[in-house]
Amino acid sequence: STTKMFTATVILKLEEQGKLSLNDKLSKYYPDYPKGDSITIANLLSHTSGIPSEENTDYTVDEDTFIQYISAKPLDFSPGKQWNYSNSGYYILGYIIKKVTGSEYDRAIENYILKPVQMTRSGFHFNTVTDKNKALGYEFLSDHISNEAMRFRTDHPFAAGAMYSTAEDMFKFNEAFWNYKILKKETVEKMMTPYLNDHYGLGVDTSDIFGKKRVGHDGGEPGYRSRYYSVSGDGITLIVLSNSELAHGDFFIPTIEKILYNKPYNIPSIAKIQTKDLKKLEGVYVSDDTNFYLTVADGYLIFQGRNYGRCALLPLSNTKFQLDEKFSLTFKPDKTGKMESFVVQFRDGTEKTAKRKAGHLPLAWGIIGGATPSGWDGKDIPLHTDPQKPGIYFLNNYTLKKGNLKFRLDNDWGYNLGLNNDGKSIALNAYDFPIDEDGRYDIVLDMSNLMKPQYSIKKSVQ
Helix, strand or coil: CCHHHHHHHHHHHHHHCCCCCCCCEHHHHCCCCCCHHHCEHHHHHHCCCCCCCCCCHHHCCCHHHHHHHHHCCCCCCCCCCCCCCCHHHHHHHHHHHHHHHCCCHHHHHHHHHHHHHCCCCCECCHHHCCCCCCCCCEEEECCCCEEECCCCCCCCCHHHCCCECCHHHHHHHHHHHHCCCCCCHHHHHHHCCCCCCCCECCCCEEEEECCEEEEEEEEEECCEEEEEEEEHHHCEEEEEEECECCCCHHHHHHHHHHHHCCCCCCCCCCCCCCHHHHHCCCEEEEECCEEEEEEEECCEEEEEECCEEEEEEEECCCCEEEEECCEEEEEEECCCCCEEEEEEECCCCCEEEEEECCCCCCCCEEEEECCCCCECCCCCEECEECCCCCCEEEEEEEEECCEEEEEEECCEEEEEEEECCCCCCEEECCECEEECCCEEEEEEEECCCCCCCEEEEEECCC
């Protein structure tokens, strides 16, 4: 999503050149867009358009398909009245750049930023990059195990987050941006002024660090995490790029900031907890209508839930686990001493209490999709388990029809597995498994190694 800062920079450059205005209505570019007369380019930049954030890769293949899809969705709120992060708005901004410049979006970014700044190791179409130093993204990466994350087949998510770069190139951008070689000073100041929400301007996130304004953008896609922030007045820039979803950037970045500003800091002592004790915490935990999943892999307690990215928590004690100073899980033993619930504290200061869902060990995996009798809108078809083979889920001689399916945990899209771009491995939130013809199938999902799942879908031998 750090790409959004580049998209916004080009939009603002086009305004400087008199080629568009932030007050332009969406209807100027898409006359048939519902309520397009009430949505401005500034609304799209600042996530105040009300356009829902939709990222289904089936509908982001090209401009016509996406606009037809997203324009049929009702607005989440009246434009300019609320703030809600919307990748869809940035898709539309990418297409507006194309309309105004006459160039494809990626070429416009190259012409306005990458080439002038000499960002020679940045660009788009990452799948086609053949450089030997290309860093593939991983769901999990440690000394003992790794599992490659899903790779998008197209340049999804386009103007909302499809650019690749390096720390060196990002620093080149930083120097050009804050020395006003790309945009004028007054434009940069407008860009970094919170628009409606108190922490987001026009394509940049703003926050306070020891009384100073910090400006930049985080990013996260399957297999990758990025953070770029600058405190321009102090000449401090922080660029952190990772090719692992479970990197502990959230843990060490605040400490780096304190060191840079000569502030007191603590490096928490990490507790040593045996894997057998961590395994006792595994399960599905429920808070209101939200499921949280705790699993163990390579000595880590892994936290995951819908709208909450998967992360590896560091143990501070037998009952408290932490991602960073502002995100933690604290278990509450019941009267018998069992850990049946926890309190999760989020970065915004809110807390939720989650209780273990009864009967969910082993975890309840199933299949869902158009190839199953239930279709995409129904319940999962449960996979069977064998106590003698923990982590193995299966269906034998099961009737499927031509179509697609996915593996899903506990009827919840917060944890699903699909087919990776290589057509062989599986990954979180990846593509559908194709079922080419009607018939009976033997299906196996091997989760004995949670960080490197395996699968098999084969026609049954009659």
